[in-house]
Amino acid sequence: MNVLARTDKSERLAQAPLIIRRVDAIPVALPLKSPMKMANATVSTAENLLVRVEAAGGQVGWGEAASAPTMTGDTLGGLVAAVRDHLGPMLVGQDAREWPSLRPRLHQALLGNGGAHSALEMALLDLAGRASGTRLIDLVARPRREVVKPMWLLGNKTADEDVAEAHEKRRLGFDFFKLKVGVKPLKQEIAIAHAVRAALPKTTLCADANCGLMLAEAKAYAEGTRKARLMFVEQPLAYDDIDGLKKLTRATKVPIGIDEGIHSFADIRTSAAAGARGVSLKLIKLGGISAAVEAGKLCQKLGLSVNIAAKIAESSISSAAALHLACAVPKADWGVSLTHFYLGEDIVRRPLPLKDGLVALPQGPGLGIEVDERAVERFRVK
Ligand SMILES: [Mg+2]
Known part of the structure; x- marks a missing residue:
């Protein structure tokens, strides 16, 4: 195969739809090396939401958001529920490459919940970047x-x-x-x-x-x-x-x-x-x-x-x-x-x-x- 043909193929692959078949909301508890004491909270274990988005072709993207009851009001249970019950189901069957048009629909469907929206966007951009061989930064700025x-x-x-x-x-x-x-x-x-x-x-x-x-x-x-x-x-x-x-x-x-x-x-x-x-x-x-x-x-x-x-x-x-x-x-x-x-x-x-x-x-x-x-x-x- 010559270089031109290879380029055509990789460009076609890069443009192929990236249909989301699965969205997982995964709660994790990550231990800190030592507790962090702040004015209104002490964190010794980080309770974070991970989002794993999987495309029909098997490609995977990851996102994360910390629970932050005293900063955003997000609890771990709330973050999980927002992705598992509200935002995730809206994405299954959608093309991850269409992120710019999916994003406002998600924000319209669920106000606030900044952590959940952020983790999901991160996972989708990670997925889209991986599928096209592009750094996340080059997709957004x-x-x-x-x-x-x-x-x-x-x-x-x-x-x-x-x-x-x-x-x-x-x-x-x-x-x-x-x-x-x-x-x-x-x-x-x-x-x-x-x-x-x-x-x-x-x-x-x-x-x-x-x-x-x-x-x-x-x-x-x-x-x-x-x-x-x-x-x-x-x-x-x-x-x-x-x-x-x-x-x-x-x-x-x-x-x-x-x-x-x-x-x-x-x-x-x-x-x-x-x-x-x-x-x-x-x-x-x-x-x-x-x-x-x-x-x-x-x-x-x-x-x-x-x-x-x-x-x-x-x-x-x-x-x-x-x-x-x-x-x-x-x-x-x-x-x-x-x-x-x-x-x-x-x-x-x-x-x-x-x-x-x-x-x-x-x-x-x-x-x-x-x-x-x-x-x-x-x-x-x-
Ligand atoms: Mg600060």
């Missing part, structure tokens, strides 16, 4: 970069432990740290920021309070840590406290970011109008990568900085999707959180590696990762 510099979250009981962990992670290549605050007494939180800064004079530092502070505390933290040079303080106040946000951003020059308060494009505009300087974009909050790419463009228009984050602790499936997103948005200047690093065990054959402080966009088709179905079975919630 023009790639802007091929590597990202991930951040590491610090949330120990003492400053000494945070400093020791920061040094250890720096040796592995991390050079961007986020302090989890809003948990300990304020004075101690401020002292920790200074201690970590003193230990790591040149590294990038930021803090995330996960809605854990009152207005006066937030102001005291932002001003009290000025010399620690935090790049930003994320979600100091309750997710819906827009008046508080306005007062805070007027009272301090420290950039304030919004995470739990972002669930839609309207929230991004509202936060910007209230003086926020940046937002955290997560797939589960925005309902999938197509919407998140558009959100990144909106942030660019509004002059907002952008943090891209998977949810503690999604596996290399969602981390890969977050990585595709981080490489697709105009900027991700407030860092990238890839959460598979926090898992005791991943469910892909080769977890996304850190090399020289960077994580590279996988070059394989779809998400570019290989799911280990036996590991999935081991962690399946029966």
Whole structure:
């Protein structure tokens, strides 16, 4: 067969319908290396939904979404039910390549449920990418970069432990740290920021309070840590406290970011109008990568900085999707959180590696990762 004939055949295969014959919603419980304590939740086991979409020809695509009762309201049972009982049955018999027209129909049929929509979109794009030999990013956007510099979250009981962990992670290549605050007494939180800064004079530092502070505390933290040079303080106040946000951003020059308060494009505009300087974009909050790419463009228009984050602790499936997103948005200047690093065990054959402080966009088709179905079975919630 000559090259031209082979090309014709591969193009025909690439264009052939990709009929979905099966959609599985699989609940898993993935143990973390150590519990992650935040202001409003402690996560020691990640309860995540996996979505497995299978085409008539046997090709498979995978998606994932963390349950996040205190962020999206999604529980594991709710995520499973949304895909198993509502969204999955709508897709059986449909052509996965028709994703752009399927997507609005799914969102019309089931409002909210960002995690379920995101996991399903991820699986369909992974499937479509694999079937055509195309990276997921090339299906949804023009790639802007091929590597990202991930951040590491610090949330120990003492400053000494945070400093020791920061040094250890720096040796592995991390050079961007986020302090989890809003948990300990304020004075101690401020002292920790200074201690970590003193230990790591040149590294990038930021803090995330996960809605854990009152207005006066937030102001005291932002001003009290000025010399620690935090790049930003994320979600100091309750997710819906827009008046508080306005007062805070007027009272301090420290950039304030919004995470739990972002669930839609309207929230991004509202936060910007209230003086926020940046937002955290997560797939589960925005309902999938197509919407998140558009959100990144909106942030660019509004002059907002952008943090891209998977949810503690999604596996290399969602981390890969977050990585595709981080490489697709105009900027991700407030860092990238890839959460598979926090898992005791991943469910892909080769977890996304850190090399020289960077994580590279996988070059394989779809998400570019290989799911280990036996590991999935081991962690399946029966
Ligand atoms: Mg956050």
